[in-house]
Amino acid sequence: MARFKRSGSRSTPGINTGSMSDIIFMFLFFFMVITTIREVTLEVKVLPPQASEVQKLEKKSLVSFIYIGQPRKVSLGTESRIQLNNQFASVGDIQSFVAAERASRDESEKNFITTSLKVDMNTRMGIVTDVKQELRNAGAFKINYSTRKLAKKSED
């Protein structure tokens, strides 16, 4: 039978902090990589509708956004407006917006640009239809209606 000696008073050894900086660095890099610093300030209120059959947008760099909703500033009224980049725009500006988005991408990626429509749920379809028609004319056929995730209803 083995015997264990207990010598002296028992004290818990301190945790080795040598690897802490490595862990912190790992965290740092993780957050640096996943961070997307928002470059647009929203001028319109956008609360997308909920849907269950959603697909994730794959390549972030190939997505351009169009926001539609009521202006945040109360003084601008309640009629739904379109926001492209950082400013209000009209339906007629969409073609040049699409052209600018195309020009900023690589030649090989130009045909894979998805336009994400971030539209408020209380918007009327009229303005959305106009935007879609303009996108068709501009040749930006791939679109994504941005939605919030809805918990899938259980089968009944």
Place this chain on the structure above:
Amino acid sequence: MADISFLLLTFFLLTSSIDTDQGITRKLPPPPDPNAKPPDIKERNVLKVLVNKSDRLLVQGQPIDIRQLKDRAKEFLTNPKNDPNLPEVEEITVNNLGTVRTTKGIISLKNDRGTSYDMYIQVQNELTAAINELRDDLSQQRFGTKFADLTNAAYSEAIQKAIPVAISEAEPENIGGQK
């Protein structure tokens, strides 16, 4: 050193927003050619879905509830009993799948200018759900997994070919007003 990295860490912690951009993906048709003749489509092959400005649904002339839309669309797209009022059934051959029984059905979706975007997305969602369920069924039957879980790109392409997203949006007309 550790202080600086802590500072950077907290900065990125605060500024990062894990954007989960997701939504319903659709492909718009190219602009209509004014000279082209409208395609000849039989009446039985089209399921007309109308959404009016008060967000009410009309399917083939009958008002229905949104909860019934998915089953209606599924029945229409499969025509399980070879009903002469539902779309024509055809057998097509797809790589990796062999012969598949499909229909020529197309869902035609039309909305007013006054329809709310919320309702429009709900209708799109139900129709997508119908197609996704049909794809899941076929995938489960042939490959033993759900469509979304298929790892082989050729297989998912085959399923997509067998059950296409047969949703067509009508050319908009200015009806229904702004309100």
